[in-house]
Amino acid sequence: MELKDLIKPENLVYEKSKVQEDTYMHYCPGCSHGVVHKILAELIEELGIQEITVGVAPVGCAVFAYNYIDIDWQEAAHGRAPAVATGISRLYPDNFVFTYQGDGDLASIGAAEIMHACNRGENILVVFINNGIYGMTGGQMAPTTLEGMVTSTTPMGRNVDLNGYPMRITNLIAQLPGTSYVTRQAVHTAGAVRKCKKSLKKAMENVLAKKGTSFVEVVSTCNSGWKMTPIAANKWMEDNMIPYYPLGDLKDSVKGV
Amino acid sequence: MSEIKLMKGNEVLAEAAIRCGCDGYFGYPITPQSEVMETLMMRRPWEETGMVVLQAESEVAAINMVYGAAGSGKKAMTSSSSPGISLMAEGISYLAGAELPCLIVNVTRGGPGLGTIQPSQADYFQAVKGGGHGDYKLIVLAPSSVQEMNDFVNLGFELAFKYRNPALILTDGALGQMMEKVELAEFKPRWTSEEINENWGSWATTGKPASRKKNVVSSLVMGSEEMEANNLRFQEKYRMMEEKEVRYEAFQCDDAEFVLVAFGTSSRVCQKSVQIARAKGLKVGLLRPITLFPFPKLVIKELARKVKGFMSVEMSAGQMVEDIKLSVYEAGSNARVNYFGRMGGIIPSPEEVVEALEEKFSWEISYGVKRSY
Ligand SMILES: Cc1ncc(C[n+]2csc(CCOP(=O)(O)OP(=O)(O)O)c2C)c(N)n1
Numbered sequence: 086m087e088l089k090d091l092i093k094p095e096n097l098v099y100e101k102s103k104v105q106e107d108t109y110m111h112y113c114p115g116c117s118h119g120v121v122h123k124i125l126a127e128l129i130e131e132l133g134i135q136e137i138t139v140g141v142a143p144v145g146c147a148v149f150a151y152n153y154i155d156i157d158w159q160e161a162a163h164g165r166a167p168a169v170a171t172g173i174s175r176l177y178p179d180n181f182v183f184t185y186q187g188d189g190d191l192a193s194i195g196a197a198e199i200m201h202a203c204n205r206g207e208n209i210l211v212v213f214i215n216n217g218i219y220g221m222t223g224g225q226m227a228p229t230t231l232e233g234m235v236t237s238t239t240p241m242g243r244n245v246d247l248n249g250y251p252m253r254i255t256n257l258i259a260q261l262p263g264t265s266y267v268t269r270q271a272v273h274t275a276g277a278v279r280k281c282k283k284s285l286k287k288a289m290e291n292v293l294a295k296k297g298t299s300f301v302e303v304v305s306t307c308n309s310g311w312k313m314t315p316i317a318a319n320k321w322m323e324d325n326m327i328p329y330y331p332l333g334d335l336k337d338s339v340k341g342v
Numbered sequence: 343m344s345e346i347k348l349m350k351g352n353e354v355l356a357e358a359a360i361r362c363g364c365d366g367y368f369g370y371p372i373t374p375q376s377e378v379m380e381t382l383m384m385r386r387p388w389e390e391t392g393m394v395v396l397q398a399e400s401e402v403a404a405i406n407m408v409y410g411a412a413g414s415g416k417k418a419m420t421s422s423s424s425p426g427i428s429l430m431a432e433g434i435s436y437l438a439g440a441e442l443p444c445l446i447v448n449v450t451r452g453g454p455g456l457g458t459i460q461p462s463q464a465d466y467f468q469a470v471k472g473g474g475h476g477d478y479k480l481i482v483l484a485p486s487s488v489q490e491m492n493d494f495v496n497l498g499f500e501l502a503f504k505y506r507n508p509a510l511i512l513t514d515g516a517l518g519q520m521m522e523k524v525e526l527a528e529f530k531p532r533w534t535s536e537e538i539n540e541n542w543g544s545w546a547t548t549g550k551p552a553s554r555k556k557n558v559v560s561s562l563v564m565g566s567e568e569m570e571a572n573n574l575r576f577q578e579k580y581r582m583m584e585e586k587e588v589r590y591e592a593f594q595c596d597d598a599e600f601v602l603v604a605f606g607t608s609s610r611v612c613q614k615s616v617q618i619a620r621a622k623g624l625k626v627g628l629l630r631p632i633t634l635f636p637f638p639k640l641v642i643k644e645l646a647r648k649v650k651g652f653m654s655v656e657m658s659a660g661q662m663v664e665d666i667k668l669s670v671y672e673a674g675s676n677a678r679v680n681y682f683g684r685m686g687g688i689i690p691s692p693e694e695v696v697e698a699l700e701e702k703f704s705w706e707i708s709y710g711v712k713r714s715y
Contacts, residue, residue, distance in 0.1 A: 159558075169410035
């Protein structure tokens with residue numbers, strides 16, 4: 086059988102979302118960012134919200150997120166995406182506004198902005214990619230870097246006496262009454278992708294229903310930064326990251342609790 | 343019917359924002375401008391015009407909220423005082439880089455550091471030379487009365503949107519705190535979504551209708567050649583401002599042999615100094631730059647060809663004096679340029695300005711001619 090005999094409408098099992106741009110992504114092979122972008126594009130299409138969606142891109146590897154999803158975007162200063170999203174969402178309360186941030190962006194330089202946006206219960210979705218490292222700048226320590234983990238600024242491994250402890254910022258976020266749905270997911274297996282998509286869908290529906298802040302952490306790999314093959318990185322994440330950052334919902338409630 | 347009231351400068355900033363159809367104010371408390379947000383919170387414009395007022399967690403957050411709102415085509419503003427403006431510097435640079443219109447007010451206090459809470463003009467360099475990183479300029483308006491505090495809110499927004507560039511009102515604690523008679527502006531409605539789409543639909547992130555391409559608000563450019571092209575376009579924009587937007591007021595300059603140059607609060611002092619000097623027989627005038635960027639170079643160049651000297655009167659260590667010197671140099675004139683000022687939050691008295699003038703220009707005054715070097 087020839088390839089052309091296979092490419093027929095009746096054989097179609099998967100189609101790229103129309104909201105996802107027809108272009109190559111700049112991410113390293115094996116990186117989780119692309120998978121999460123794909124899920125977001127699919128959900129924006131499924132929920133029919135392309136016309137009211139505004140994304141806020143971070144400074145980090147996902148700075149170019151705006152090249153991949155066909156919606157209006159703003160590119161924020163490093164860590165300030167939740168403040169930028171606040172400005173947009175307050176003036177367009179009927180739009181669906183989300184931030185997309187790495188762990189350096191969200192948990193380090195932007196720790197104040199994320200805490201206060203979540204505490205005010207801004208009606209936005211926060212997508213938080215926790216890969217335990219600064220991908221974009223060449224693999225330095227992040228607040229979420231695990232104890233003993235080697236990065237370019239912790240060449241002997243993260244020493245908690247010197248650098249403090251890996252930060253479970255999502256647990257702190259779940260304590261804030263402004264949030265309604267806080268969850269931690271991953272995208273390293275087909276099953277995890279399905280679960281993550283379900284969580285993101287719920288989070289988006291919450292925002293559309295004006296329930297306050299929804300926060301989805303995605304425990305991710307950075308095989309380039311971790312200096313591992315994609316397969317080894319997935320395995321390392323399962324063995325090391327997920328025990329410290331266990332998957333599942335941290336809060337599923339209403340704003341004010 | 344125009345409404346005339348006795349109001350504080352800071353209160354007027356808030357009232358003018360509501361009346362000019364501002365969509366959002368984001369700020370963080372700091373003396374001597376906290377009355378701006380306090381007035382807004384008392385006025386509750388969200389009930390009247392739908393304007394959003396939000397106390398941010400910091401000036402860093404406030405300016406980035408302004409970025410988000412401005413990026414979606416809304417009239418957004420913030421106000422702060424010196425240390426807070428320093429914190430906003432990164433955000434202001436991003437706004438300039440992403441070519442977003444917004445209004446920033448600096449009700450300046452004495453620095454450096456935590457400094458004093460008394461009025462100062464020591465943020466002149468920060469305001470007119472950029473302030474944050476990268477080659478950019480703000481449109482800088484310097485009111486000298488409570489009336490102008492009112493007028494420049496609307497003017498600031500108009501210029502900001504005309505050039506897609508942040509505008510800054512550089513004022514100080516004296517003007518923020520003083521009460522004066524003010525004729526308030528007429529109410530203008532906020533822009534409708536249709537107006538925003540029609541006027542700013544080519545760049546604002548309003549949500550992408552099927553009929554247009556996505557809008558991306560960003561200051562990031564990867565290629566250096568592309569970035570340089572951007573820089574050149576920005577420079578052209580700043581040049582256009584210099585050509586079209588210069589504003590100043592000349593007071594008794596026609597026959598002047600000596601010209602005081604002062605803006606804002608110090609220009610009010612200098613009006614009196616001109617009277618005192620004239621009573622002594624000295625032909626003194628006053629030039630008051632209203633736009634600090636674009637700086638009124640041309641009029642200084644013209645004056646430089648006929649006067650004996652300029653004295654920049656500032657509540658700082660002498661910052662604007664550099665711009666005056668540049669203009670005089672460009673005019674090829676040998677008119678002398680001096681500086682007199684007080685710092686730390688002290689407003690000079692009209693008499694000390696005249697004394698300084700007499701001392702610094704004693705040669706010219708005694709011999710009636712320019713001193714040559
Ligand atoms: C004010 C400022 N400080 C530092 C940087 C440099 N910088 C760019 S991205 C980044 C870290 C990004 O890491 P993370 O947020 O974890 O995202 P990732 O790249 O891993 O996806 C840093 C420090 C910057 N752009 N701006």
